[in-house]
Amino acid sequence: MPYDPGKDVVEVMRHPPRSAAASTYRIFGETLRGMKTTLARVVEGPLTIQYPEEKTPVYPRFRGRHKLHRFETGDPDNPGLEKCVGCSLCAAACPADCIRVVAAENTPEHRVSAGERYAAVYEINLSRCIFCGYCEVACPFDAITMGHDYEMSDYTRSDLIFTKEMLLAEPLERTPLRTAAE
Amino acid sequence: MSALSDYRRREESITMSSEPVGMGETHELLTLNIGPHHPATHGVLRLIATLEGEVVRDIKPIIGYVHTGIEKTAEQKSYWKAIPVVERMDYLSYYFNAMAYCGAVETLLGIEVPPRAQYLRIIHLELNRIMSHLVWLGTSALDLGAMSMFWYCFRERETILDLFEMSSGQRMHTRYFQVGGVIEDIPAGFARNVQRFIDEMPSRADQYADLLEKNEILLSRLRDTCVLDEQTLLGWGVTGPLLRAAGNPWDLRKAAPYSSYDHFDFRIPVGTVGDNYDRFRVRHAELYESTKIIQQALNGLPEGPHIVEDRKVALPPRHELATSMESLIHHFKLVTEGFRVPEGECYYPIESPRGELGCFVRADGSAKPARVHMRDPSFVNLQATAPMVKDAYIADLIATLAMVDPVLGGVDR
Numbered sequence: 001m002p003y004d005p006g007k008d009v010v011e012v013m014r015h016p017p018r019s020a021a022a023s024t025y026r027i028f029g030e031t032l033r034g035m036k037t038t039l040a041r042v043v044e045g046p047l048t049i050q051y052p053e054e055k056t057p058v059y060p061r062f063r064g065r066h067k068l069h070r071f072e073t074g075d076p077d078n079p080g081l082e083k084c085v086g087c088s089l090c091a092a093a094c095p096a097d098c099i100r101v102v103a104a105e106n107t108p109e110h111r112v113s114a115g116e117r118y119a120a121v122y123e124i125n126l127s128r129c130i131f132c133g134y135c136e137v138a139c140p141f142d143a144i145t146m147g148h149d150y151e152m153s154d155y156t157r158s159d160l161i162f163t164k165e166m167l168l169a170e171p172l173e174r175t176p177l178r179t180a181a182e
Numbered sequence: 183m184s185a186l187s188d189y190r191r192r193e194e195s196i197t198m199s200s201e202p203v204g205m206g207e208t209h210e211l212l213t214l215n216i217g218p219h220h221p222a223t224h225g226v227l228r229l230i231a232t233l234e235g236e237v238v239r240d241i242k243p244i245i246g247y248v249h250t251g252i253e254k255t256a257e258q259k260s261y262w263k264a265i266p267v268v269e270r271m272d273y274l275s276y277y278f279n280a281m282a283y284c285g286a287v288e289t290l291l292g293i294e295v296p297p298r299a300q301y302l303r304i305i306h307l308e309l310n311r312i313m314s315h316l317v318w319l320g321t322s323a324l325d326l327g328a329m330s331m332f333w334y335c336f337r338e339r340e341t342i343l344d345l346f347e348m349s350s351g352q353r354m355h356t357r358y359f360q361v362g363g364v365i366e367d368i369p370a371g372f373a374r375n376v377q378r379f380i381d382e383m384p385s386r387a388d389q390y391a392d393l394l395e396k397n398e399i400l401l402s403r404l405r406d407t408c409v410l411d412e413q414t415l416l417g418w419g420v421t422g423p424l425l426r427a428a429g430n431p432w433d434l435r436k437a438a439p440y441s442s443y444d445h446f447d448f449r450i451p452v453g454t455v456g457d458n459y460d461r462f463r464v465r466h467a468e469l470y471e472s473t474k475i476i477q478q479a480l481n482g483l484p485e486g487p488h489i490v491e492d493r494k495v496a497l498p499p500r501h502e503l504a505t506s507m508e509s510l511i512h513h514f515k516l517v518t519e520g521f522r523v524p525e526g527e528c529y530y531p532i533e534s535p536r537g538e539l540g541c542f543v544r545a546d547g548s549a550k551p552a553r554v555h556m557r558d559p560s561f562v563n564l565q566a567t568a569p570m571v572k573d574a575y576i577a578d579l580i581a582t583l584a585m586v587d588p589v590l591g592g593v594d595r
Contacts, residue, residue, distance in 0.1 A: 061351035
């Protein structure tokens with residue numbers, strides 16, 4: 001079937017004709033018109049953000065640093081059981097292979113999670129993570145979610161391997177969240 | 183003799199013929215290395231330019247500095263895990279990479295994407311096209327000396343990236359498109375924010391035109407420079423705005439509509455001569471057309487599921503995991519092994535901001551693709567730079583490279 005877009009084709013404007021007079025006009029006239037465009041933008045005000053002092057709020061779906069979750073007890077001395085049961089589904093889903101989970105059995109004396117097993121080792125190598133959020137999608141127990149922290153730079157690579165304790169700890173409240181009206 | 187006329191005399195003495203240049207006392211060729219770390223190459227591109235005075239006689243692009251082996255990596259991943267990987271090739275058109283890949287896999291699976299997902303895909307694809315063109319316009323204008331254009335374009339780009347963050351959670355490489363649809367429905371308020379953006383965008387594009395289209399410096403830099411005719415471009419396999427600037431209205435959105443593009447009324451801007459000015463005007467005009475497509479898609483957004491209901495391909499909804507054992511089994515199966523794709527191969531071309539982006543997927547019946555290959559338009563278009571800039575000034579080489587708009591992440595893959 002021959003391709004004929006017909007009337008859907010629109011030719012763009014060619015450049016204005018070459019002539020010394022028109023060229024001289026443009027050097028002044030069009031430059032001034034350009035100046036008008038830029039100067040009119042002054043009233044719109046600046047859009048820049050003074051970054052370390054002011055922070056860009058993120059949307060609720062923003063995928064930042066991971067968080068591991070516990071069941072809420074409301075008692076700081078008696079933290080709840082961990083939601084993670086060490087099923088390694090997040091590690092299986094990770095396209096960057098940056099999650100390492102070693103599971104261990106819960107015993108009645110030493111109960112860590114709500115399931116049969118718990119994650120004895122849970123490490124995320126944030127220097128390899130691509131923040132695709134597949135771990136969050138994969139987790140059937142909502143034990144791992146992507147938080148809103150985006151300031152994660154560090155001086156050594158080994159500091160970017162986050163352990164279970166670091167992921168379970170409440171992150172510092174650093175990133176503002178956008179309100180629904182924004 | 184004044185200084186200016188002396189310059190003119192020397193300028194006119196340079197022969198612009200394409201004959202081989204003899205080495206002698208008067209003719210000496212200079213080999214100049216441009217890049218790979220040079221802001222005017224728009225990435226890590228290295229050009230070996232052979233110059234005679236100020237005139238470029240030959241250039242040789244050297245690529246491979248950002249080769250990441252993504253095509254090979256995708257062979258090691260199950261189909262759904264390859265999506266965030268292939269997205270990272272052409273880093274300015276990640277939705278297009280995902281669309282080409284998902285489209286190829288969907289064709290192999292023989293699944294029909296729900297209409298709502300198709301429309302949501304189009305909204306994001308066209309926003310991405312505007313975003314990519316804004317980066318092109320800002321950086322190209324910066325190369326030609328228009329500093330404020332860069333800030334203006336990145337201001338609008340910021341708005342688009344905010345929209346991407348709102349719908350998918352990430353500003354770049356969003357993995358929003360999944361095989362069978364999109365991973366999540368758009369959040370409340372997204373449609374309103376997109377509407378606000380597309381109401382504003384045409385007036386912003388008018389402002390860009392006010393600044394640039396008749397500016398004498400831009401005109402002298404762009405008009406009638408580095409013309410390449412339609413037949414030569416076709417011979418090099420060039421597609422996209424470069425080909426359309428030469429007058430050929432080839433646009434896959436019209437020629438072979440995919441993902442409901444045939445539901446929308448939009449036009450194809452084409453140029454006449456195929457010089458750098460036409461290339462600039464065609465891309466600039468596409469900003470308006472993309473805005474029109476988004477408006478129509480937003481108005482006609484159908485209700486319904488955002489991903490196919492087939493549990494063998496798409497993950498079950500999250501609320502079912504707590505109540506249905508069958509859903510949980512499907513979930514485990516899909517996450518650990520992934521879905522199997524029947525044996526076959528498929529080439530799925532789409533119109534990316536730079537031209538025909540095709541994804542070739544070969545399935546061997548397992549849960550991992552046997553081969554993923556991308557026909558990236560930047561790679562093909564970059565070949566045409568050498569015939570374009572032959573016997574042009576070196577200043578025009580920089581302008582032409584900006585107008586070719588190669589993205590080196592896509593070239594090297």
